[in-house]
Amino acid sequence: MATPNPDKAFPVSWDQFHRDARALAWRLAGQGPFRAIVCITRGGLVPAAIVTREIGIRLIETVCIASYHDYQNQGQLQVIKTIAPDLLADRGEGILVVDDLVDTGKTAKVVRDMLPKAHIATVYAKPQGRPLVDTFVTEVSQDTWIYFPWDMGYTFQPPIRDGA
Ligand SMILES: O=P(O)(O)OC[C@H]1O[C@H](OP(=O)(O)OP(=O)(O)O)[C@H](O)[C@@H]1O
Numbered sequence: 001m002a003t004p005n006p007d008k009a010f011p012v013s014w015d016q017f018h019r020d021a022r023a024l025a026w027r028l029a030g031q032g033p034f035r036a037i038v039c040i041t042r043g044g045l046v047p048a049a050i051v052t053r054e055i056g057i058r059l060i061e062t063v064c065i066a067s068y069h070d071y072q073n074q075g076q077l078q079v080i081k082t083i084a085p086d087l088l089a090d091r092g093e094g095i096l097v098v099d100d101l102v103d104t105g106k107t108a109k110v111v112r113d114m115l116p117k118a119h120i121a122t123v124y125a126k127p128q129g130r131p132l133v134d135t136f137v138t139e140v141s142q143d144t145w146i147y148f149p150w151d152m153g154y155t156f157q158p159p160i161r162d163g164a
Pocket residue numbers: 002040041042043044065066067068069074099100101102103104105106107108129
């Protein structure tokens with residue numbers, strides 16, 4: 001289970017996310033060829049859009065998995081939609097799997113079991129899940145919560161002198 005209410009915050013802006021997803025594409029560019037991408041929804045949809053544009057993949061599939069039903073607390077993992085049979089052939093050889101992050105590694109493990117030979121890539125990784133991914137860009141500590149730009153809005157920030 002992910003650390004409930006992690007101590008540290010790692011907020012990511014759209015600009016930063018675009019830069020980091022492009023850095024992931026640079027790392028993946030020499031590792032193909034990939035015949036298709038499978039993105040783990042919903043978080044994997046945004047990096048998949050950027051990576052497929054950069055490395056020229058047009059065949060895009062989803063595997064729909066949810067486990068954080070209650071904000072930062074992980075519950076039962078649900079596979080809502082699985083992968084098309086033609087992409088499951090060859091145990092996932094030549095398939096690129098993309099997600100926004102790996103935390104405990106439970107989500108990545110489920111996809112690894114479906115596609116043992118696929119290349120799994122995430123933009124961010126925490127130590128517990130890191131062994132499950134082949135390529136990532138930035139590691140943060142296990143007690144950090146990553147705040148993605150699609151989950152945030154602008155709010156007033158109290159001055160530091162008031163104990164922010
Ligand atoms: O390594 P884990 O501990 O399994 O956690 C990582 C997963 O958790 C989040 O998805 P979430 O289940 O919140 O669904 P979402 O992508 O639809 O937001 C994130 O997008 C990863 O897919």
